[in-house]
Amino acid sequence: MNNFNKYIKHHLQNLTFGYYPKKGWIIAQNIDQIKTMGFFSINLDSIFFSILMGILFLFIFKKCSFLLNSNTTPKGIFNVIEYISETINNIIIKNLKYKNELIGPLSLVIFMCIFLMNLIDLFPMDIINIFLYLLKINQNIKILATSDINIPAGMAISVFIIILFYNIKNKGLIGFIKEICIKPFNNIFLIPFNIILESLNLLIEPLSLSLRLFGNMFASEVIFILINILPFWIKWVLSLIWGVFHILIIPLQSFIFMMLTIIYLKKSYKTNTINSHEINKMEK
Template structure:
């Protein structure tokens, strides 16, 4: 698509940053994000299920060793970070880490490959105008995805807080911290301040989770798009080093999201 003379530089960038959508207004669905996310989720579940069914006590294959390393790494992270008792945390952490990594990994596919493939299929199979066929193949460059993940974590935080501390304990945590006083009158005066500070802290957690992941992946995708605008020799000179460095970024962002999820749920599970 970078060689398409009908597209200006700004048009080329805008085309790559536009989702394929259906619906209008609030009920607009980014179907490319939904499809890619679902397919990657099925790949994750299917692969790990296949390895689990074929696992034995004998000499494991390379793929089984790799999966076992990931599971052991996540399990160790959970044991060292989560101080409560829950059977959900380790599977949740594994799902978050692998699924987000797979979604981030789509950023390493050449920026024109899948969008052009989708355009050709739409043109040849459905007679669509390729200039009006959009496809973003990195789900984590879509803020809807990152906020959906962070809101899921936020809901779990509330559930764990109420389940372990009770409604009264959760309300006390929001109103009696961080400022406390043995004097009941002074404590009562601090309740609005405490509630405001604790509410901001609570709401900031899912927002920071979503924006951190989105910002890093969006910036990385934009750099790949800008590199694709260069002549072919410049593309190879810059894209290969950036792709190698980006492997660290996509892995680190998946790890950070997983670790912050564990930390937040551990804090929600503490009964003061």
């Protein structure tokens, strides 16, 4: 049982670099050192694999764009890329009736980057750590970046900032503040309650984006770890079954994150919830 606990803890530990009071800036050797480092630490493996998948996304789509613009017949992966682009474009046209030059590229980047980061989870989880063991390096590298809360939270916060920007841009700073003050109850005495309620409503958006993605991918990784410690005769069967099921989870999580982003941006255009009569009434 102790070996199992050690195996699980080892595989849930990131390659973390940070400041440790007794040794200075080091790569953490155990979970206790990671806890001591606290906020002043960086998960090198999560950053590396997220950047790597971003570069892979740019490389594939840049190459595909050159070929598609050269009037050649798309084949293989180019058909897949064209299908994904057209599908996302149709979703945006159907759900967002306002002109926005950012939403298309943003939705595509979100979907593909999360998809590629999730796709890594189908690779054998011990393959990199075996190489590290052969090199006598007692460190664990987590290749699934989305199972690190920092990556989904960083993406969610970035989307949240964009949502705030378009709320202020489309409604004006005064209009945005007034909307917070009179929703959901158009009563001057309920303004403090409205502010609390709407502030919580705004904060829930990045929380729902980050925790949903992190929770699903972290749980999936834990299941793979638990399967991996089972006897060989049953391990490969369960790995195959869970791997097939996981193939459905990978694009689903990417799609959900993208769709929620589109929906939240759509809300930033709904200025008809406040009309001039209501604003004048509140001013009086």
